[in-house]
Amino acid sequence: MNILIVEDEALVAHDISQKLSNLGYNDLSFADSVKGALEQINNVRPSVVLVDIELKGDLDGIHLGGKLNEFQIPFIYLSNLQDIRTFERAKATNPSANVPKPVSLLQLRNSLLEIPSEIKGTQKFISITHKGKKYKVERESILFLKASGNNSEIHFRDMKRISSTPMGNVLEKIGDPCFIKVHRSYVVNMKHVNYYEGNMIFLYGLKDPIPMSDKYRNEFINNFDVV
Structure with missing residues (x-):
């Protein structure tokens, strides 16, 4: 877009x-x-x-x-x-x-x-490359992104994919404002956020929280009140 x-x-x-x-x-x-x-x-x-x-x-x-x-x-x-x-x-x-x-x-x-x-131009699905294979995934099924050097971890409810694309580029490809950067290494899909406590964000169905840095805290809270 x-x-x-x-x-x-x-x-x-x-x-x-x-x-x-x-x-x-x-x-x-x-x-x-x-x-x-x-x-x-x-x-x-x-x-x-x-x-x-x-x-x-x-x-x-x-x-x-x-x-x-x-x-x-x-x-x-x-x-x-x-x-x-x-x-x-x-x-x-x-x-x-x-x-x-x-x-x-x-x-x-x-x-x-x-x-x-x-x-x-927003589509329901995006394509990602994982281990030489190209997959079609539904945007809304993505829980969060995690930066891993020049790669990105794309996390779903029951699996994760490693993309050879940097997290910022994946975020741009997703092109959905419900995906919010909460840390230099993390982006969360606000539709899957259950609650937050301090600087920890808890997603529905996930035990381990996502860290949130002070730099992105206000933006997250503003979006939390809307989504």
């Missing part, structure tokens, strides 16, 4: 990209103007576009939204404007969602989840 971020403030664009990375979206591209965004779209058609309404210059984000609507590319507006005229202009372009600024992780996550899975 490729996400194009159209934002003319570098710090804001960086913050949004970090949040997307934490949600498992790493195939990102950037533009800081309507012209730049249209050039990007001509090169690589994005799955979804995040558009700052208040872009500097003659053409604002709503103008770009109108173009995206014509191209049938789903997009999400980012804005802190409250006036009714801007709201009505934005609404007329049929955005998938409107996210207020500053952008929060949960609002961003929920807005992306609202985009139909067939548009995002």
